[in-house]
Amino acid sequence: xxxxxFIDQVEVLVRSGRGGDGAMxxxxxxxxxxxxxxxxxxxxxxxxxxxxxxxxSSLLSLYYDPKCIAQDGFPGQGRKMFGKRGxxxxxxxxxxxxxxxxxxxxxxxxxxxxxxxxxxxxxxxGGFGNVHFKSSVNQAPVEHTPGGAAEERRLRLELKSIADAxxxxxxxxxxxxxxxxxxxxxPKIASYPFTTLRPIVGTVVYDDFAKVRIADVPGIxxxxxxxxxxxxxxxxxxxxxxxxxxxxxMAGTDxxxxxxxxxxxxxxxxxxxxxxxxxxxxxxxxxxxxxxxxENLQRFIEETGVKPITISCQEREGLxxxxxxxxxxxxPVAKFHxxxxxxxxxxxxxxxxGEEVPxxxxxxxxxxxxxxKPKKKSHPSRGNIH
Numbered sequence: 001x002x003x004x005x006f007i008d009q010v011e012v013l014v015r016s017g018r019g020g021d022g023a024m025x026x027x028x029x030x031x032x033x034x035x036x037x038x039x040x041x042x043x044x045x046x047x048x049x050x051x052x053x054x055x056x057s058s059l060l061s062l063y064y065d066p067k068c069i070a071q072d073g074f075p076g077q078g079r080k081m082f083g084k085r086g087x088x089x090x091x092x093x094x095x096x097x098x099x100x101x102x103x104x105x106x107x108x109x110x111x112x113x114x115x116x117x118x119x120x121x122x123x124x125x126g127g128f129g130n131v132h133f134k135s136s137v138n139q140a141p142v143e144h145t146p147g148g149a150a151e152e153r154r155l156r157l158e159l160k161s162i163a164d165a166x167x168x169x170x171x172x173x174x175x176x177x178x179x180x181x182x183x184x185x186x187p188k189i190a191s192y193p194f195t196t197l198r199p200i201v202g203t204v205v206y207d208d209f210a211k212v213r214i215a216d217v218p219g220i221x222x223x224x225x226x227x228x229x230x231x232x233x234x235x236x237x238x239x240x241x242x243x244x245x246x247x248x249x250m251a252g253t254d255x256x257x258x259x260x261x262x263x264x265x266x267x268x269x270x271x272x273x274x275x276x277x278x279x280x281x282x283x284x285x286x287x288x289x290x291x292x293x294x295e296n297l298q299r300f301i302e303e304t305g306v307k308p309i310t311i312s313c314q315e316r317e318g319l320x321x322x323x324x325x326x327x328x329x330x331x332p333v334a335k336f337h338x339x340x341x342x343x344x345x346x347x348x349x350x351x352x353x354g355e356e357v358p359x360x361x362x363x364x365x366x367x368x369x370x371x372x373k374p375k376k377k378s379h380p381s382r383g384n385i386h
Contacts (some may be wrong), residue, residue, distance in 0.1 A: 006198035007063040008159040008237070011102060017045025017070040017086035019124035019147025022132075026140070027076030037140065039076060039130040042147045043083035046070030050099065052111040053092045059157055060090070070121070073147055076129045086123060096240065097164040102154040112162060120155060124148030158236070161199050163215035165282075166238030168269065169247035171219030172254065172262050174286040176200075176248060179216045183321065187216060199237040204323055209335035212326050215241065222264045232305045235272050243329045244269070244281040248308065250297055251290035251348040258285070259303035282325055283308040289315045294374050361369030 001260055014114035020042025027035025048070050062068075099108040099120060109118040125148035133141035167175040176187040176196055183202030196218045204212045217234040237243065246265055249259045260281070272278040285300065285308040287293055301307055309325065311318035350358045 005058075005060070006083055007059045008199075008234075010059045010062045010066065011154060011156050012066045012068055013119045013152070013154055014048045014068045015152040016048050016121035016123040016150045017072040018150040019043070019045045019126045020073035020075040020083035020086075021146045022127035022144040023078060023081075023083075024130040024142055026143040027079070034139075037130040037134050038078055038080045038146055040078070040081040041083065041129050041132075042126035043073030043085040043148060043189050044075045044126050045073045046086035046088045046277075047119045047123045047146070048121035049088055049090045050093050050097070050109070050111060050118045050120055050307040052095045052097065052116045054095055054114045056092045056094045058094065059097070059159055062093075062157065063067050066093035068121075070123060070150075071124065071358040072150070073126050075128070080129070080131055083126060088123075090117075093157065094159050094161075096160045098158045098160060100158070101380045102156050108155065110268065119151060121151045124150050161201050161215050161237040163201050163238070163241050164210060164245070164332070165214045165243045165245050165326055166241035167214060167216045167245050167247055168238070168265055169219060169286075170221060170249060170256065170265070173219065173247045173249040173261075174313055175216050175219070175247045178284070178286065178311070179214055179314060180320075181296070181313045181319055185216075199234055204326065206323070206327065206332075206334070209325065210332040212323075212330050212332050214245075214326075220265060220268055222268070235269075235276070239273070239276060242279065243326070244276070244279055245326075246281060246283045247286050248283065248300070249287055250285040250293040250300065250308075251287040251311075252292055252296055253287070259300045262300070262304055262306070280329055282316075282322075282329065284322065285310045286313065288312045288317065293367055347373060 022042050023039035025037070027038040029035055048068050068089055068091060070089040073086045074083035076083045083352040093111060095112055095114055097111045099118065100106065100112070101108055108120060111118055127145040127147045130141045130144045133143045167179065169175045176189045179185050179187055179200065179202045180189065181202050184204030185200055187196060187200045196216060197219070200216045202214050202216070205213060215237055217237055246262060248262055249256065250258050252258060266277070283296055283306050285293070288310045289312040297310065309318055309321055311322060350361045352358065352361055
């Protein structure tokens with residue numbers, strides 16, 4: 001039996017730890033006649049915490065272990081010793097995980113940022129020991145409280161991949177080849193349909209370290225909205241995408257007509273989600289290295305009124321234009337900006353072989369250090385006013 005390798009939806013039972021009971025104890029010590037109460041408090045129960053991680057790509061671990069139970073708090077003891085707190089149960093989930101309450105159907109949390117934590121079941125409070133109940137009129141209290149009850153709930157976790165752009169197309173349209181050509185992702189590439197069986201995300205990195213994440217989902221065929229093929233189950237991974245990229249096989253592989261493929265894709269997306277259908281889109285004419293593609297391109301433009309970007313993943317043609325269009329559409333944040341400052345002449349650099357590097361060399365040739373000039377010392381009679 002082949003094991004599952006990707007899970008994007010799972011139901012789990014989460015239960016926090018129960019609080020430890022407070023202790024009922026009295027101090028007993030030699031030569032001490034009236035010791036008094038000294039029962040300690042119970043420890044707090046552990047929380048169940050979901051933490052987003054970039055190193056996790058599936059909910060597979062929760063599929064095989066759907067019961068998530070935190071540790072109970074330990075009871076208090078005599079000599080005013082508090083019980084140990086129960087350990088929190090921290091569960092790593094992929095970035096982009098949505099958490100729903102199974103009973104109410106309400107969204108509990110949307111975990112999108114790496115390292116973000118959400119407490120989905122809070123541990124019970126520890127009970128009070130009898131030391132809390134002593135007073136002038138009750139010098140030997142026997143009262144103590146039990147620990148707080150654990151919180152238990154059923155949750156449904158759904159993974160929606162975080163990507164700036166989503167690739168859409170028929171099987172064998174070349175989406176995986178395009179993703180491999182634009183990014184460092186290594187999707188499975190073969191000449192038969194449905195080689196992509198789960199969403200794959202790749203990242204396009206530009207010269208200034210701006211990044212655009214691209215998601216590839218299994219191919220869509222006519223009737224996918226009714227469950228034909230792999231259906232539209234994986235389209236939820238494109239719901240966070242800011243732009244849709246239609247990859248059209250302009251060579252007409254498998255006796256298909258590119259203009260009909262484009263119309264079918266638009267129809268299936270519209271039936272799935274009107275909001276997703278209205279988002280900005282880019283149309284790519286793939287496999288332009290084939291002889292039939294040029295003839296089909298002219299008719300595609302006439303039938304659809306859309307002039308696509310022509311590319312060939314095998315010949316690596318048009319990929320730079322695709323990257324620039326993606327950048328202008330998504331507008332990612334650059335890590336640093338290129339400056340047009342004059343490049344200093346290296347032949348004019350002072351001698352730096354000595355024990356100390358001249359200040360002129362650092363200021364003129366090591367501008368990347370962004371050194372600040374030291375502040376002037378204030379006069380003692382003027383405080384900090386320069």
